[in-house]
Amino acid sequence: MALITFHKVAKHYGAGVTALSGLNLSIDKGELIFLAGPSGAGKSTVLKLIAAIERPTSGTVLVNGHDIGKLSAAGLPYLRRNLGLILQQQSLLSDRTVLANVILPLSVCGATRGDAEKRARAALDRVGLLDHANVLPQSLSGGEQQRVAIARAIVNRPQIILADEPTANLDRVSATRVIDALKAFHAAGVTCLISTHDEQILEQAARVIRLENGSLAEKNTIPAPTGTEEGAIP
Amino acid sequence: MIAWLRHHMAAFADAVQHIRRAKGSYCLNVLVIAVALALPFAGLTLTSNLQSVSGRIAVEPSISVFLRTETSREQALLLAPVLTKIVQQYAPAGRIAFVTREVALDALQQKTGIADTVAALGINPLPDAYLITLDALDTPTGAARVDPLVAQLSAVPGVEQVQVDSAWVKRLAAMLEVLRLLVTLLASTLALVVVVVAFNTIRLQVMTQHAEIRVARLVGATDRFIYRPFYYFGAMLGTTAGALALGAVALALQPLNQAIAQFAKLYSTQFHLTALSWQQSLLLLAASALLGLAGSALSIRRHLARSVGS
Numbered sequence: 001m002a003l004i005t006f007h008k009v010a011k012h013y014g015a016g017v018t019a020l021s022g023l024n025l026s027i028d029k030g031e032l033i034f035l036a037g038p039s040g041a042g043k044s045t046v047l048k049l050i051a052a053i054e055r056p057t058s059g060t061v062l063v064n065g066h067d068i069g070k071l072s073a074a075g076l077p078y079l080r081r082n083l084g085l086i087l088q089q090q091s092l093l094s095d096r097t098v099l100a101n102v103i104l105p106l107s108v109c110g111a112t113r114g115d116a117e118k119r120a121r122a123a124l125d126r127v128g129l130l131d132h133a134n135v136l137p138q139s140l141s142g143g144e145q146q147r148v149a150i151a152r153a154i155v156n157r158p159q160i161i162l163a164d165e166p167t168a169n170l171d172r173v174s175a176t177r178v179i180d181a182l183k184a185f186h187a188a189g190v191t192c193l194i195s196t197h198d199e200q201i202l203e204q205a206a207r208v209i210r211l212e213n214g215s216l217a218e219k220n221t222i223p224a225p226t227g228t229e230e231g232a233i234p
Numbered sequence: 235m236i237a238w239l240r241h242h243m244a245a246f247a248d249a250v251q252h253i254r255r256a257k258g259s260y261c262l263n264v265l266v267i268a269v270a271l272a273l274p275f276a277g278l279t280l281t282s283n284l285q286s287v288s289g290r291i292a293v294e295p296s297i298s299v300f301l302r303t304e305t306s307r308e309q310a311l312l313l314a315p316v317l318t319k320i321v322q323q324y325a326p327a328g329r330i331a332f333v334t335r336e337v338a339l340d341a342l343q344q345k346t347g348i349a350d351t352v353a354a355l356g357i358n359p360l361p362d363a364y365l366i367t368l369d370a371l372d373t374p375t376g377a378a379r380v381d382p383l384v385a386q387l388s389a390v391p392g393v394e395q396v397q398v399d400s401a402w403v404k405r406l407a408a409m410l411e412v413l414r415l416l417v418t419l420l421a422s423t424l425a426l427v428v429v430v431v432a433f434n435t436i437r438l439q440v441m442t443q444h445a446e447i448r449v450a451r452l453v454g455a456t457d458r459f460i461y462r463p464f465y466y467f468g469a470m471l472g473t474t475a476g477a478l479a480l481g482a483v484a485l486a487l488q489p490l491n492q493a494i495a496q497f498a499k500l501y502s503t504q505f506h507l508t509a510l511s512w513q514q515s516l517l518l519l520a521a522s523a524l525l526g527l528a529g530s531a532l533s534i535r536r537h538l539a540r541s542v543g544s
Binding site: 073108 | 237240241244445446448449450451452453454455456457459
């Protein structure tokens with residue numbers, strides 16, 4: 001059964017801007033998917049729809065059985081606790097230490113201080129930043145900050161990791177470390193959806209969904225969802 | 235239950251941390267609210283004191299019924315049941331006492347120290363009298379019954395003069411009512427000021443913590459999780475300001491009482507203002523906390539309901 005399903009999804013913003021039009025997608029549990037496409041293709045919108053940061057204008061987005069378009073405000077936090085979000089913009093809190101940033105998703109879920117700290121340190125250890133636990137994020141490099149964001153995304157053991165251009169503005173070495181960290185979590189069974197326009201990363205990817213003008217591009221490396229109109233070429 | 239408590243403790247700690255981060259602006263806001271609260275608190279202290287004074291005075295207001303000087307003692311005593319009947323129509327619990335002219339003269343000499351002057355007169359110029367003590371006149375309605383009573387007493391044959399200063403009883407009761415109303419209006423207006431200050435303070439906090447709120451929402455924070463520290467902040471703002479206002483009013487009573495004591499001495503009496511009781515103070519502190527909470531709740535609903543990620 002698909003973990004994430006897009007069925008004829010359209011997303012329009014004001015002033016006639018179309019981000020997605022009639023998009024069909026199906027992503028199974030445990031997949032590692034790379035979303036590719038030029039700027040404005042709709043990659044970020046796909047991720048925002050999955051995280052319910054945006055709602056579809058029409059069509060259906062199902063995440064773990066929840067219809068994002070019909071999701072109540074009260075149900076939203078519980079959906080997001082199963083998601084690990086790594087956003088394009090650095091979303092670390094500058095007045096909190098690296099450790100405090102990673103603890104935040106655990107505090108939200110009501111974890112005890114001791115347990116939260118233990119798990120946050122373990123997450124930082126996994127991304128190789130345990131030594132930087134007590135520093136402020138702005139003292140870290142861009143790649144390190146992105147890895148802190150990854151630690152924060154995985155600390156709650158989410159089912160899905162959504163990463164929006166996690167390697168943007170990073171040098172090759174840092175970008176590789178970030179992608180390797182995400183691949184490691186995928187290997188542990190987490191479904192990962194990573195948007196990127198870095199062709200070097202895409203070359204190593206097993207599955208890529210290419211978007212163009214808010215729809216699937218003609219050439220894709222994964223099959224389209226069963227029973228949908230839009231075709232995808234393996 | 236433990237998780238709920240943990241959430242509240244974390245929210246409280248968060249609010250305290252925000253206060254520590256912005257001590258200066260917090261103190262200024264507390265000061266503004268304290269000034270706004272001090273006025274109605276002072277008004278409450280004053281009405282509370284005056285109420286007790288008026289209560290003491292109004293408990294036993296009296297009417298003196300002076301009989302004609304030519305009325306004999308026997309005739310005077312015969313008037314007692316007539317006067318009692320009239321008094322009971324207006325004040326069932328009222329008491330009536332006969333004061334002979336001799337007793338009245340003694341009292342006059344003792345109180346005024348004019349024994350020599352009276353002795354020089356050679357006669358007792360005072361008439362026999364009845365002293366009527368009333369009750370339940372500490373309200374405007376009660377005080378209003380004095381006038382018809384006086385009219386009936388004056389109409390009794392043998393009565394020369396009925397002396398009562400019901401006007402001051404009514405005046406004091408009416409003044410207290412006006413004062414109470416003024417304090418209520420002042421308190422309502424200034425309560426609004428407290429709510430507005432708390433509202434604006436929280437609005438500024440929401441603006442400065444915009445990124446934090448956004449991230450918290452993205453990692454799955456519920457609205458309650460986000461709102462709670464602001465509620466605590468608002469309540470703490472109100473409580474601190476309330477405590478400061480109560481302290482300021484209590485301090486202001488010291489120099490005021492010195493002046494009042496000197497003033498009262500001129501009238502051969504004693505009077506001083508007392509601070510509000512601890513029960514009243516606790517009630518006011520709770521009201522201040524609630525006002526701060528109300529301001530923060532309104533602000534949060536206005537400024538966070540449609541913010542990013544909701």
